[in-house]
Amino acid sequence: MSMLDRTLAQLAQELPGATAIFHQYRLSFCCGGEHTLREAATKRGVDVKEIADALSALPGVAKGAKGVDTLSDADLIEFILNRFHKVHREQLTELKRLAHRVESVHGDNPACPHGLTEFLHHLALELEQHMQKEEAILFPMLIQGEGGMAGGPMRVMMAEHEGHVQELARLDELTGGCVPPEGACNTWRALYLGLKAFVADLAAHIHLENDILFARNLKGAFHG
Structure with missing residues (x-):
């Protein structure tokens, strides 16, 4: 399932750091998190791709560097x-x-x-x-x-x-x-x-x- 089609509640509970991004864009995830990211962003009038990119860049999603001991x-x-x-x-x-x-x-x-x-x-x-x-x-x-x-x-x-x-x-x-x-x-x-x-x-x-x-x-x- 695409990140855009996951609910705010799911993302908040599964992705560390997501709540800070939701807070930044004023997306309600606590007791009103049943909307998908796509729905919530569209309703708020914010760029869906921009939020998805921010979520994808979080440490819990982005891959860490390999072979850091050789740096x-x-x-x-x-x-x-x-x-x-x-x-x-x-x-x-x-x-x-x-x-x-x-x-x-x-x-x-x-x-x-x-x-x-x-x-x-x-x-x-x-x-x-x-x-x-x-x-x-x-x-x-x-x-x-x-x-x-x-x-x-x-x-x-x-x-x-x-x-x-x-x-x-x-x-x-x-x-x-x-x-x-x-x-x-x-x-x-x-x-x-x-x-x-x-x-x-x-x-x-x-x-x-x-x-x-x-x-x-x-x-x-x-x-x-």
């Missing part, structure tokens, strides 16, 4: 910046919006993830500070071939990675393992789908940096 440091860093740093910023912005909506509307539901919006806000700040340090200090050193002198900064980043992973345990506690309750609305389901995608992306991000980019540079780094 040069500069090319691997460019891949990390575009596929993970940029995407995390977009993901967390949308996840905070969805979490706030769920907490506001379903606060009386025993399964409501109370405190999730605040947690995501805190996590986004920490991750933003971390990524900015990589972008401003560490990555330029590696691109310039100065990995041998970057042992200290790389180990600091790896320690922060471990902290991020440990914090995600709190996410499981707040959301019950990101399993939506029976009868959950489309926004709630989209939120948990997006959280699962974010966690998977963060794990892949950390793996690329720790086990490929940093590992090969640490081999030649000065110890001190």
Whole structure:
């Protein structure tokens, strides 16, 4: 079935990031998501192909790069910046919006993830500070071939990675393992789908940096 002929509810529940695009084009997907993408876009008077292209470009649809371990440091860093740093910023912005909506509307539901919006806000700040340090200090050193002198900064980043992973345990506690309750609305389901995608992306991000980019540079780094 073509993406255009799938309902907004289906796309919101199956495609992480779709809700941000629907929000951008003011397409209602929560309790009015029974319309197909084609129908909803036509009714709203927006370009159907433009929305479909935006959905097709989402990380969950687009194919990731193959053989990233063979890329040069500069090319691997460019891949990390575009596929993970940029995407995390977009993901967390949308996840905070969805979490706030769920907490506001379903606060009386025993399964409501109370405190999730605040947690995501805190996590986004920490991750933003971390990524900015990589972008401003560490990555330029590696691109310039100065990995041998970057042992200290790389180990600091790896320690922060471990902290991020440990914090995600709190996410499981707040959301019950990101399993939506029976009868959950489309926004709630989209939120948990997006959280699962974010966690998977963060794990892949950390793996690329720790086990490929940093590992090969640490081999030649000065110890001190």
